[in-house]
Each structure stands twice: as structure tokens, then as C-alpha cells.
Amino acid sequence: MSSEQTEVLVVGGGQAGIAMSEHLTRGGVPHIVVERDRIAERWRSWRWDSLVANGPAWHDRFPGKEFDLDPDAFAGKEQVADYLAAYAGSFDAPIRTGVEVTSVRRNAGRPGFRAATSGGPIEARFVVAATGAFQTPIIPDVVPGDAGIHQLHSSSYRNPAQLPPGGVMVVGAGSSGVQIADELRASGREVHLAVGPHDRPPRSYRDRDFCWWLGVLGKWDAAAPAAGAEHVTIAVSGANGGRTVDFRRLAGSGITLLGRAGAYRDGVMAFAPDLAANIAAGDANYLSLLREADAFVERNGLDLPEEPEAHVLGGDPDCVTDPVLSVDLAAAGITSIVWAVGFGADYSWLEVDTFDERGRPRHQRGVSRELGVYFLGLPWQSRRGSSFLWGVWHDAKYIADQIAIQRGYLAYDEARQPTLPAPTPRIADALRGASRRGGPALATTGAA
Ligand SMILES: Cc1cc2nc3c(=O)[nH]c(=O)nc-3n(C[C@H](O)[C@H](O)[C@H](O)COP(=O)(O)OP(=O)(O)OC[C@H]3O[C@@H](n4cnc5c(N)ncnc54)[C@H](O)[C@@H]3O)c2cc1C
Numbered sequence: 510m511s512s513e514q515t516e517v518l519v520v521g522g523g524q525a526g527i528a529m530s531e532h533l534t535r536g537g538v539p540h541i542v543v544e545r546d547r548i549a550e551r552w553r554s555w556r557w558d559s560l561v562a563n564g565p566a567w568h569d570r571f572p573g574k575e576f577d578l579d580p581d582a583f584a585g586k587e588q589v590a591d592y593l594a595a596y597a598g599s600f601d602a603p604i605r606t607g608v609e610v611t612s613v614r615r616n617a618g619r620p621g622f623r624a625a626t627s628g629g630p631i632e633a634r635f636v637v638a639a640t641g642a643f644q645t646p647i648i649p650d651v652v653p654g655d656a657g658i659h660q661l662h663s664s665s666y667r668n669p670a671q672l673p674p675g676g677v678m679v680v681g682a683g684s685s686g687v688q689i690a691d692e693l694r695a696s697g698r699e700v701h702l703a704v705g706p707h708d709r710p711p712r713s714y715r716d717r718d719f720c721w722w723l724g725v726l727g728k729w730d731a732a733a734p735a736a737g738a739e740h741v742t743i744a745v746s747g748a749n750g751g752r753t754v755d756f757r758r759l760a761g762s763g764i765t766l767l768g769r770a771g772a773y774r775d776g777v778m779a780f781a782p783d784l785a786a787n788i789a790a791g792d793a794n795y796l797s798l799l800r801e802a803d804a805f806v807e808r809n810g811l812d813l814p815e816e817p818e819a820h821v822l823g824g825d826p827d828c829v830t831d832p833v834l835s836v837d838l839a840a841a842g843i844t845s846i847v848w849a850v851g852f853g854a855d856y857s858w859l860e861v862d863t864f865d866e867r868g869r870p871r872h873q874r875g876v877s878r879e880l881g882v883y884f885l886g887l888p889w890q891s892r893r894g895s896s897f898l899w900g901v902w903h904d905a906k907y908i909a910d911q912i913a914i915q916r917g918y919l920a921y922d923e924a925r926q927p928t929l930p931a932p933t934p935r936i937a938d939a940l941r942g943a944s945r946r947g948g949p950a951l952a953t954t955g956a957a
Pocket residue numbers: 520521522523524525526543544545546547548549550551552556561562563564569608609610611639640641642643644685858885886896897898899901
């Protein structure tokens with residue numbers, strides 16, 4: 510079957526795919542972005558109704574475009590999706606929506622890759638997997654499906670009215686878990702929240718948002734945690750104008766805090782005795798950021814208002830000092846569990862040799878072990894900020910650079926092949942350091 514030819518195939522039309530397309534376009538590299546749903550679909554249909562960005566509009570964006578919002582406001586999920594769609598439109602990103610890539614294989618005996626897609630085969634010299642860090646919702650195999658409990662993942666949660674009447678157990682206290690628990694409690698539900706290890710920066714301190722502090726203190730650029738070191742989730746919220754995630758306030762509002770969720774047996778769920786330790790570690794993280802911020806202010810002679818009250822945490826609530834280690838779900842009136850424990854990866858379509866025994870990509874800054882295959886949007890791909898809106902743009906720039914370097918070698922080789930016909934326009938472009946706008950190379954070939 511004939512296949513369409515291009516230079517770079519980008520799989521995924523979320524923020525990672527769009528950023529990749531922008532950098533390829535700037536370099537004049539022909540490419541196609543293939544997205545199985547709509548542009549930025551995850552922001553539209555995988556988030557709850559009231560979700561707003563975790564960072565203010567001035568920060569959570571690409572460098573080249575501002576939100577049409579108060580810079581200190583938090584964009585709603587639809588506004589983020591609209592922003593990304595408009596951004597892609599601003600440089601005519603060659604995105605094909607409604608097309609799924611079902612497999613990518615290396616060509617045998619010749620360079621490049623062949624992708625099978627629902628829109629027909631595509632051949633490309635390079636492939637960028639921009640399918641992101643949040644692919645497969647994880648619901649641990651803890652509570653059996655026939656236990657009479659309504660279970661859903663945070664990505665399927667929309668609003669309190671969606672859940673059957675009764676109490677709700679929220680498992681996971683990263684940004685999703687705490688925001689969903691808070692919203693459910695505010696709607697009048699009885700809520701239990703299982704809290705694991707977390708970082709919880711102040712929403713703002715001394716008149717600057719935490720995004721600013723993490724930036725000036727170099728923490729968004731922190732390199733990946735050492736192998737084996739635990740990745741700790743970050744609990745922040747832009748909801749209701751943005752306020753610090755404070756587990757004492759959540760307990761004060763009537764939410765029962767628990768330690769890490771454990772096994773389930775005969776209607777009873779067990780919890781680790783680690784709630785106090787998790788809260789204390791989160792507090793330590795919070796306080797250390799305040800201290801680093803104070804030191805930064807002093808060192809640089811900044812005129813930012815002091816905020817001594819931010820250092821006062823208050824006493825621990827009863828559920829922390831006298832922890833609940835098991836909950837009989839029916840007796841507690843709990844009818845639903847929201848699992849806010851994160852996402853897994855699914856690269857089953859990418860049939861190349863660059864995955865470890867657990868299916869995780871082996872790569873260095875997104876450059877895979879399979880020459881010609883790149884990843885984008887991975888957590889900690891190059892730094893803490895990698896999977897976020899602003900961070901992925903910089904990683905995309907790096908990947909575009911790596912592709913340009915490889916194209917340069919290929920162009921040199923083609924130019925030195927005496928028996929080959931004159932360089933194709935594509936290679937000639939590369940040799941001249943082409944600056945024309947990118948777009949898909951639409952030639953088709955009968956290559957098998
Ligand atoms: C609840 C939540 C809130 C978040 N809030 C923020 C925030 O406020 N600020 C911030 O910076 N970051 C935030 N993030 C993190 C991150 O910015 C988002 O998850 C973002 O959607 C990641 O973008 P991406 O392009 O890497 O991946 P995705 O948005 O997941 O895009 C990947 C795309 O690939 C497509 N795809 C997958 N497989 C295939 C295939 N085989 N063929 C074709 N297409 C395929 C999918 O349909 C999808 O559209 C949040 C994440 C979550 C889960």
C-alpha cells in the first residue's frame with residue numbers, strides 16, 4: 510500500500526505536539542502531527558468542570574503568546590484548550606485530528622519508520638512520541654468491582670452531582686485529590702482523604718506566586734531526582750482564585766484525613782499510620798521554601814512585604830494526632846471512591862527497542878535509544894518543569910535541535926554519494942540551513 514512521506518511524524522496533538530510543531534516549523538522541517546481526538550483533548554474531556562490551571566496565566570503558557578486574561582488569574586480548562594488550539598492555528602501547525610497511530614516500526618534495510626494510522630500509512634525519517642505523561646488512568650486493583658462501591662479515576666470526575674448520594678473517599682493528595690476533596694466537601698458531602706507524601710508550596714508568599722519563587726530559586730529547572738529517589742507529588746491549587754493547600758484547613762472544613770490507602774477486605778479499607786509523617790514532611794517543604802524565599806529577598810535587596818504569619822502553622826487536627834487506621838466503608842456511609850493516584854504510560858503502538866522491563870522509555874533528555882525516535886512531555890524529561898505547559902516548550906526546542914543535527918549528517922552523506930541523483934529539495938533545504946516555513950511533505954510513494 511502506498512504511504513505518505515514526511516520528515517518527522519509527531520504523535521499527539523496536546524501541548525507537547527504543538528510545541529514540537531512550532532520548533533520544526535521554525536526550522537523549516539516538513540512534518541505531520543497526528544492526534545486521535547481534538548487538539549488539546551485532554552484539557553477538554555479529561556478534567557473536571559471547575560478545573561483551572563495550577564499556575565497563573567502569566568506563567569502557565571508558551572513564551573510566544575499570552576492568555577487573553579488578567580495575568581494573575583488562573584485559566585479555566587476550556588480556556589487552556591482554546592489557547593492551545595489558537596496557538597497551533599497561529600503558525601498553521603500541520604495537525605491531523607481524529608487520526609490514531611496504531612503502530613510505528615523501523616524500516617528494514619533502509620532508514621526511517623513506517624507508521625500505521627487510521628488515516629493510512631505514513632513514512633517518516635524521525636518520530637516524536639508526544640503522547641504525554643498522563644496517558645492511562647490508574648485505578649489500583651484494591652476494591653473489587655462487585656463491592657457495591659462506585660469507583661472512578663480523577664480524570665473521569667466532573668462535579669459532585671455526578672456521584673451517587675453518600676460519602677466519598679478520595680485517594681491521593683496531589684493537586685487533583687485535594688481540589689476534588691475540597692469541592693466535594695463544599696458541596697455538603699462527607700469526605701475522607703487519603704494523604705501520601707507531597708510537597709505543598711505556598712500559593713503565594715511576600716506578594717509573589719509560588720511559580721515565581723520556584724522560577725527564581727531555580728527549582729523548575731531542578732534535574733531529575735536520583736534513580737531510586739521517590740518522586741513526590743506537588744499539592745497546589747488555583748481554584749477559587751488560588752490559595753495554599755493546607756491540610757489543617759481541609760480537616761477544619763470536616764474532611765477526615767487518612768494515611769496512605771492500603772488493602773481492602775470485607776468492606777473495610779486499611780490505611781498506613783503515616784499521616785502525621787506525611788503532613789510533617791509537607792510542612793517542612795512549605796517552610797523551607799519560605800526560608801529560601803526570605804534569603805533570596807535579602808540577598809537581592811528586594812522590596813517585598815514581610816509575611817511572618819505565613820510561618821505559623823497551627824496545631825494538628827484530631828485525625829492527625831489520633832489517626833484512623835481502618836474505615837468500614839458502609840458504616841461510614843461511603844458510596845464512592847475517587848482514585849487520584851496518577852497515570853501510567855502506554856507506548857504499545859511504538860514497536861521499537863527503547864523501553865525498560867516496565868515499559869518506561871529509556872532516553873536522555875527525550876533522545877531515545879532507538880536512533881530517530883524521540884519522546885516529549887515526560888515527567889522530569891530534562892527538569893522538574895518538563896511535563897508542564899511552559900517546560901515542554903523548551904524540551905521541544907531541544908528535540909528540534911537534535912533532529913536538525915541528525916538531518917545535517919544525513920544531508921552531508923547524501924551530498925557525498927556520487928552515484929545518487931542530485932539532492933532532493935528537502936535535503937537541499939537542509940544543506941542551506943533552510944528557513945522556509947514547515948509543513949507536511951505530501952509526496953506519496955509505493956514503498957512497502
Ligand atoms: C488534572 C491535571 C491538571 C494539570 N494542570 C496543569 C496546569 O495547570 N499547568 C500545567 O502546566 N500543566 C498541568 N498539567 C500537566 C500537563 O500540562 C497536562 O497533563 C497536559 O495535558 C500534558 O500535555 P501533553 O501534550 O504532554 O499530553 P496530552 O495533553 O495528554 O496530549 C497527548 C495527546 O496524544 C494523543 N494520543 C495519544 N496516543 C495517540 C496515538 N496512538 N495516536 C494519536 N494520538 C495519540 C492524545 O489523544 C492526546 O491528545 C495537568 C495535568 C493534569 C492531569
